[in-house]
Amino acid sequence: MEIKASKIFLGVTKLTSNTAVQGNLGWLSCHAKQRLEVLRFFYKLENRRSWNFNVIKLFRNMSVEHLMQPGISKELFFKVIKSKLRILDEQLWFTKLWNDNSNVNGNKLRLYRRYKKDLQPEHYVTNAIPRHLRSNLCKFRCGTLPLSVETGRYTKPPIPLEERICPFCNNAVEDEIHFLINCDIYSDSRFNLFHRAKLSPLDH
Ligand SMILES: [Zn+2]
Numbered sequence: 001m002e003i004k005a006s007k008i009f010l011g012v013t014k015l016t017s018n019t020a021v022q023g024n025l026g027w028l029s030c031h032a033k034q035r036l037e038v039l040r041f042f043y044k045l046e047n048r049r050s051w052n053f054n055v056i057k058l059f060r061n062m063s064v065e066h067l068m069q070p071g072i073s074k075e076l077f078f079k080v081i082k083s084k085l086r087i088l089d090e091q092l093w094f095t096k097l098w099n100d101n102s103n104v105n106g107n108k109l110r111l112y113r114r115y116k117k118d119l120q121p122e123h124y125v126t127n128a129i130p131r132h133l134r135s136n137l138c139k140f141r142c143g144t145l146p147l148s149v150e151t152g153r154y155t156k157p158p159i160p161l162e163e164r165i166c167p168f169c170n171n172a173v174e175d176e177i178h179f180l181i182n183c184d185i186y187s188d189s190r191f192n193l194f195h196r197a198k199l200s201p202l203d204h
Pocket residue numbers: 166167168169170171172174178182183184185
């Protein structure tokens with residue numbers, strides 16, 4: 001393929017000697033390039049300052065040095081590695097969930113983190129439900145429904161949290177709990193919802 005492309009580049013016919021074409025371009029042959037790649041990889045494996053060293057560091061950072069011993073089965077190796085990666089991911093995720101450094105009122109996941117404790121997929125995500133319902137449920141859980149508590153963040157200047165009052169009842173901050181449990185304007189819908197969920201609105 002490379003020779004064919006070279007002949008097109010040089011403007012000669014396919015009958016031209018491959019050896020001559022190689023001589024004209026002074027290129028290494030495909031075979032030589034392949035050998036070079038194999039040896040390059042060997043060098044990386046042997047060179048502690050690069051790939052090999054970084055992999056050893058990774059084993060150490062993950063506290064799984066014991067997996068570097070020879071004789072460990074493939075199943076056990078990947079089982080431990082996957083489990084460890086999940087634990088590390090979950091720790092990082094949990095730290096982000098509770099990180100309030102960028103907002104005086106706490107991050108917008110204040111509600112979400114009250115009930116979400118692990119990095120497991122939600123039932124509503126794994127079960128087939130209509131797309132618009134999944135979207136609304138996700139917005140509710142992630143704190144991005146257009147309630148005053150959310151829209152007040154984006155006015156200029158932002159409205160203080162305690163002043164992001166419900167425009168319907170003027171009784172309280174319009175946050176997700178107010179929307180779901182307390183606001184009178186949704187009483188009828190809420191009655192139906194709690195009835196279908198076989199809960200009393202007073203059970204919360
Ligand atoms: Zn209200």
